Amino acid sequence: MVDSKQSVTVKERIQGFVGNQTALLILVLFILSGVFTALSGGSFLSTSVGSTILTDWGSYILLAVAETIVVISGGIDLSVGATLSLSTVTAGWVLVNGLHLDASITGPAAWPYLLLALLVAVLTGLAVGAINAVLINIFKIVPFIATLATFGAAAGMAIIVSGGMPLQGPNDFGLINPLRIPGIDPKIFDTGLFSPLIILMALVTVVVGLFLHKARFGLYTFAIGSNTFAARAAGISVARHTSKIYLLAGALSGVAGFYAYVRLGGGSPSSGTGMELYAIAATVIGGASLMGGVGRMWGTVIGTLILITVQSGLLMIGVATDWKQIVVAVLIAGAVAVQTLQKKNGAR
Amino acid sequence: MTGKVIYEVKDVSKRYGSVVALDGASLRLHAGEVVGLVGDNGAGKSTLVKVLSGAHDPDGGHIYLDGEEVRWHSPRQALEAGIETLYQESGLAPHLTVSQNVFLGREKFVKGFLGKLGFLARKTMEDEAHRDLEAVGIAVPASNRSVSQLSGGQRQAVAIGRAVAWARKVIILDEPTNHLGARQAGEVLEVIKAAKKKGLGVIFISHTLPHVLEVTDRIVVLRLGKIVKDAPTAHFNGDTLVGMITGTITTLAADKE
Numbered sequence: 001m002v003d004s005k006q007s008v009t010v011k012e013r014i015q016g017f018v019g020n021q022t023a024l025l026i027l028v029l030f031i032l033s034g035v036f037t038a039l040s041g042g043s044f045l046s047t048s049v050g051s052t053i054l055t056d057w058g059s060y061i062l063l064a065v066a067e068t069i070v071v072i073s074g075g076i077d078l079s080v081g082a083t084l085s086l087s088t089v090t091a092g093w094v095l096v097n098g099l100h101l102d103a104s105i106t107g108p109a110a111w112p113y114l115l116l117a118l119l120v121a122v123l124t125g126l127a128v129g130a131i132n133a134v135l136i137n138i139f140k141i142v143p144f145i146a147t148l149a150t151f152g153a154a155a156g157m158a159i160i161v162s163g164g165m166p167l168q169g170p171n172d173f174g175l176i177n178p179l180r181i182p183g184i185d186p187k188i189f190d191t192g193l194f195s196p197l198i199i200l201m202a203l204v205t206v207v208v209g210l211f212l213h214k215a216r217f218g219l220y221t222f223a224i225g226s227n228t229f230a231a232r233a234a235g236i237s238v239a240r241h242t243s244k245i246y247l248l249a250g251a252l253s254g255v256a257g258f259y260a261y262v263r264l265g266g267g268s269p270s271s272g273t274g275m276e277l278y279a280i281a282a283t284v285i286g287g288a289s290l291m292g293g294v295g296r297m298w299g300t301v302i303g304t305l306i307l308i309t310v311q312s313g314l315l316m317i318g319v320a321t322d323w324k325q326i327v328v329a330v331l332i333a334g335a336v337a338v339q340t341l342q343k344k345n346g347a348r
Numbered sequence: 349m350t351g352k353v354i355y356e357v358k359d360v361s362k363r364y365g366s367v368v369a370l371d372g373a374s375l376r377l378h379a380g381e382v383v384g385l386v387g388d389n390g391a392g393k394s395t396l397v398k399v400l401s402g403a404h405d406p407d408g409g410h411i412y413l414d415g416e417e418v419r420w421h422s423p424r425q426a427l428e429a430g431i432e433t434l435y436q437e438s439g440l441a442p443h444l445t446v447s448q449n450v451f452l453g454r455e456k457f458v459k460g461f462l463g464k465l466g467f468l469a470r471k472t473m474e475d476e477a478h479r480d481l482e483a484v485g486i487a488v489p490a491s492n493r494s495v496s497q498l499s500g501g502q503r504q505a506v507a508i509g510r511a512v513a514w515a516r517k518v519i520i521l522d523e524p525t526n527h528l529g530a531r532q533a534g535e536v537l538e539v540i541k542a543a544k545k546k547g548l549g550v551i552f553i554s555h556t557l558p559h560v561l562e563v564t565d566r567i568v569v570l571r572l573g574k575i576v577k578d579a580p581t582a583h584f585n586g587d588t589l590v591g592m593i594t595g596t597i598t599t600l601a602a603d604k605e
Contacts, residue, residue: 215467
């Protein structure tokens with residue numbers, strides 16, 4: 001990686017450090033957390049607040065995971081947020097209008113409903129992903145436009161299905177409560193970081209990350225994003241693989257929809273509004289290139305955590321909501337500037 | 349010098365709308381033979397390459413591999429039948445490592461359940477890529493390096509080494525010496541000679557006529573979609589080859605003998 005050049009200038013040192021993206025991201029995350037903890041009088045990093053923030057933002061991580069794969073393949077998916085809205089609403093619709101759910105159920109009695117909600121949400125996500133795949137690979141519409149169309153359609157559909165009103169879920173699925181394992185001191189789990197919902201999110205992220213970085217699925221994704229022509233020449237069916245990518249992005253958005261449904265205790269048609277921008281921002285901050293071929297799942301997760309930290313931190317120290325968007329914009333611009341520096345450095 | 353006919357196209361045609369790109373072209377390639385394919389821009393070289401590599405299904409004509417008629421529906425099919433194609437400048441994915449590129453489309457998996465899920469045997473592929481490239485005379489730095497860190501000459505060497513290592517019957521090289529320095533181009537020509545020794549049929553497409561004259565056994569000249577000359581390389585010299593390509597001459601001295 002590093003050339004053994006004789007004279008290392010200060011600029012090269014900076015570029016070399018910037019080249020180690022993961023280290024840089026983690027450093028940024030620590031600094032931000034520290035600053036907000038100090039400014040909020042210590043409450044920001046307290047475990048209960050931390051876990052609440054993480055629980056609130058879990059669906060953002062899932063959408064960012066979906067976006068990362070699409071971006072590495074050289075595409076973009078603007079429909080992930082709207083797909084979250086639609087799948088959270090369809091899950092609610094099936095439970096409320098289809099099964100006349102009793103909102104007061106809790107514990108094991110809620111599990112069958114839970115599984116059904118997950119299934120419906122994932123199927124809804126897959127359906128949107130399938131439409132994306134068809135628009136992109138059969139009708140040859142560029143991903144930006146194709147997913148812009150499904151973004152609008154899914155957002156509209158979410159309002160139609162829900163009638164514009166949030167659909168009720170059970171009051172307590174028991175999924176956001178701290179996990180209890182018999183025989184283990186419950187105090188360990190009391191931080192709330194080990195709620196079943198967070199574990200589900202973490203598990204999905206790790207599994208998708210492994211397939212991205214260790215398996216053929218990911219290799220082909222990088223290959224297509226790096227040089228579509230070379231991928232095709234090597235015998236990869238680009239259309240088929242790209243279709244899989246958008247299907248996966250849809251399914252993950254569906255899981256995120258389920259997450260939001262459980263977290264919010266119901267399905268609101270506006271729960272995913274604007275989330276695609278955060279997903280893209282987290283992906284780019286995490287080091288993925290919108291040109292394709294570059295990106296890391298770790299980077300995306302840390303990128304999302306940075307966004308979460310900034311957003312919640314600003315909220316906690318009382319900065320008006322309007323300013324948050326500007327800060328996010330600065331973060332994105334900064335991330336892209338770092339990428340450009342890296343490219344000049346030839347670190348990738 | 350050369351073996352049996354390994355790959356043959358007979359009377360193939362291809363039109364794009366009203367444009368006739370290829371008009372009844374026939375070509376024979378023997379095992380262990382290097383055939384140069386030359387012609388001006390728009391002469392139909394790329395189209396013929398695409399027909400040979402399976403990227404295009406011709407409108408008419410026949411293709412024979414090892415004496416049996418074949419029809420390609422995709423480059424993958426031709427690839428699996430033993431025909432490797434190296435396209436102009438775009439054979440590698442720059443963000444992948446050398447070994448990932450060498451094994452792209454032919455990955456090796458870890459044993460057991462994870463392998464069935466598509467998990468890759470990275471170390472095995474890195475070692476084998478290194479060995480395979482060395483076997484065709486290419487010394488690459490580390491095979492776990494990203495291709496974007498290699499020089500233009502090294503990239504081309506990896507691309508061609510990959511093709512030679514995998515090819516079982518035929519290798520098609522589209523402008524492999526383009527944009528290379530003299531020394532690097534020389535190395536590529538050495539790899540072509542290695543492929544020939546391996547008994548592969550090689551189709552070498554190039555604008556750099558000295559390279560064509562140096563490395564080929566036979567030269568096929570395309571003009572306006574037609575094959576206008578197919579003769580042993582020894583029958584040409586630099587001037588007659590240019591004349592043939594541009595159309596200022598139509599017969600060679602050797603033709604009259």
